[in-house]
Amino acid sequence: MLGTELENNVALSLVDSPSLVQTNRIDPNWFNSPKLSLLVKFVVDQHGDFANFVDLRNKFTSYNPTLMTDDDWQTLANSRSNQFKFEGYVKELRGSYWRSQFTLAAQNASLMPSKENINKVKDILTKMQEPEDEPEASMEDLSNDLEYRLTHKTEDGILTYQSVDDLLNHGMHGGQQIVIGARPSVGKTAFSLNLIRKMFQRNPNMKADFFSLEMSAVSIHDRLAAALAEVNSKKFINPYSSMNDTDKAKARGANKVLNQYDLGIYNKKMSVEKITKVIRQRAAESQSGHYLAVVDYLQLVDTDRRMDKRAEIEYVSRTFKKLTTELNIPIILLSQLSRQIENRDKKIPVMSDLRETGAIEQDANVVGFLYRENEEPDPVLDPIVFNVQKNREGSLGKVRFNFYKPTQKMEAAL
Numbered sequence: 001m002l003g004t005e006l007e008n009n010v011a012l013s014l015v016d017s018p019s020l021v022q023t024n025r026i027d028p029n030w031f032n033s034p035k036l037s038l039l040v041k042f043v044v045d046q047h048g049d050f051a052n053f054v055d056l057r058n059k060f061t062s063y064n065p066t067l068m069t070d071d072d073w074q075t076l077a078n079s080r081s082n083q084f085k086f087e088g089y090v091k092e093l094r095g096s097y098w099r100s101q102f103t104l105a106a107q108n109a110s111l112m113p114s115k116e117n118i119n120k121v122k123d124i125l126t127k128m129q130e131p132e133d134e135p136e137a138s139m140e141d142l143s144n145d146l147e148y149r150l151t152h153k154t155e156d157g158i159l160t161y162q163s164v165d166d167l168l169n170h171g172m173h174g175g176q177q178i179v180i181g182a183r184p185s186v187g188k189t190a191f192s193l194n195l196i197r198k199m200f201q202r203n204p205n206m207k208a209d210f211f212s213l214e215m216s217a218v219s220i221h222d223r224l225a226a227a228l229a230e231v232n233s234k235k236f237i238n239p240y241s242s243m244n245d246t247d248k249a250k251a252r253g254a255n256k257v258l259n260q261y262d263l264g265i266y267n268k269k270m271s272v273e274k275i276t277k278v279i280r281q282r283a284a285e286s287q288s289g290h291y292l293a294v295v296d297y298l299q300l301v302d303t304d305r306r307m308d309k310r311a312e313i314e315y316v317s318r319t320f321k322k323l324t325t326e327l328n329i330p331i332i333l334l335s336q337l338s339r340q341i342e343n344r345d346k347k348i349p350v351m352s353d354l355r356e357t358g359a360i361e362q363d364a365n366v367v368g369f370l371y372r373e374n375e376e377p378d379p380v381l382d383p384i385v386f387n388v389q390k391n392r393e394g395s396l397g398k399v400r401f402n403f404y405k406p407t408q409k410m411e412a413a414l
Contacts, residue, residue: 003033010093011036012076013086017304018048018056019273022280023319024090030097035067049277098128158206158292158330160198161399163412164386168366169394174289174328176393177321177363179298180386181335181354182370183347185377187384187403187410188334189215191370192294193223194410195332199292200261207286209264209293211275213300217265221258227409228254234406272303272316276323283327295320297334298360314359321363335360337369347371351389365392373400380405383413 003011011031014020021044028041042060043050050056057073102124109117157171165171172178182188189212196208212220226233229250235242239251264282266275275295283291295301301316317333324331337353349369354360361367367390373383382403388396400413 003031003036004096006089006093006096007031007033007036008076010086010089011040013089014040014043014048015053015056015076017273018043018046018050019271019277019304020086021048022273022276023322024087026090027094027097030093035072038064038067047277048273095128098124102128155289158199158289159202160195161412163399164195167388167391167395167397167399172292172330172332173393174330175325176330176365177317177324178330178332178366178368179335179354179360179364180332180368180370181337181349183337183341183349186370186372187382188370189296190223190403190408191384191386191401191410192296192332192334193220193408194227196263196292196294197224197227200263203290205287205290207262207264207282207291209266209278209282211266211270211278211293211295211301213267213269213296215267215296217267220265220267223408224258225251225254226407228257230404230407230409232406233408270301272301272319275301276319279323279329279331280327283329288328291329292332293329294332295334297336299336317360317363324365333360333364347375349387361390364390366390366394378405384410 007030010026014026020026026040026044028037028044031037031040039060042063043056046059050059061068102121105117105121105124109121154170156165157168157173159165159171180188180191182191193210196210199208200206210220222236223233225231226236229247231243231247231250231254235247236251239248243251264278266278270278275293279293282293298316299313303312303315303319305312305315307315320331320333323329335354337349341347341349341353348371351361351367353369354367366388368386368388371385371387373385382405384401384403386399386401388394388398390396401410402413403410
């Protein structure tokens with residue numbers, strides 16, 4: 001065997017899904033097997049950035065061509081990997097490592113009871129007894145923070161529309177997962193792009209990323225340009241022939257504005273692990289309070305793990321929620337609604353319409369729904385309502401918008 005059964009199980013889980021290292025702390029020192037220790041160190045050092053098992057094996061072999069044999073890889077393949085139990089495997093492996101370290105240190109202290117050896121036993125015992133997750137701040141720290149906020153003006157969050165900012169308690173804040181649900185063709189993508197447009201207008205030095213899993217980057221860019229230029233979005237399909245000189249001048253002006261946006265547009269099929277990696281990198285490059293990620297839409301995001309659709313959506317939602325807290329950033333998740341809304345006379349969404357699972361509502365700080373005031377859509381001007389039905393840090397309420405569909409522009413109704 002390469003290592004113990006437990007070591008092989010942890011290593012195989014990492015080989016199957018290297019991105020697990022992004023959400024779990026793994027120490028190569030926990031492995032007795034030198035081969036597995038080096039393999040895990042390689043995965044950790046590369047932040048789990050491998051396309052698949054073959055990619056990992058090829059890159060590791062080029063890095064250390066003589067370490068792992070074909071039989072070694074086969075041994076891993078024959079191990080039992082259950083990624084639903086991965087965190088339990090890791091916890092057990094960590095405990096096994098520290099127990100072995102304690103036994104060795106105790107033996108050394110018994111044979112040679114020097115101060116150094118006795119202190120080492122005490123240090124390891126402290127390591128074994130301490131919780132894996134320490135409190136991030138003491139009560140004294142938190143009390144001091146409150147006192148500071150009582151005497152200093154709290155900075156605004158990320159501002160968009162004034163009426164939306166008021167509901168969200170002065171804008172979007174770090175740690176918030178904001179879910180926006182709507183029926184097809186109501187305008188959830190357009191609404192999120194208009195939030196981005198307003199965000200860049202009202203907040204300096206912003207960075208944002210838009211992850212679209214159903215539209216091309218060109219289409220997204222053209223929608224933003226159409227809203228800024230107030231030119232019919234369909235003219236952007238073939239602007240050379242469709243636009244007159246006035247339209248082209250407006251489009252060039254909008255293009256100049258968009259070139260100043262630090263906006264990443266990702267339109268390839270990406271797993272939650274890959275999206276997480278991008279968000280981590282971009283958030284690290286941003287000033288505190290100056291980054292926003294938008295995912296369009298939640299039900300299209302998959303994972304490198306093997307699970308059914310319901311469990312997958314719950315995992316994706318919880319992964320993004322953990323990320324908002326860890327990085328202190330807001331993330332907007334667009335969401336489909338369940339088909340049961342189509343069977344009701346009034347097509348006004350409620351919480352239970354969030355598709356697939358109740359975990360979406362549970363993880364969210366804010367849940368808002370978009371719907372038309374008039375049941376029949378207007379091809380030119382559609383009155384749209386943004387109805388905030390859950391808001392942990394702010395108020396519940398409705399904001400009415402005028403959706404100018406030809407230009408894809410939304411403005412708050414007076």
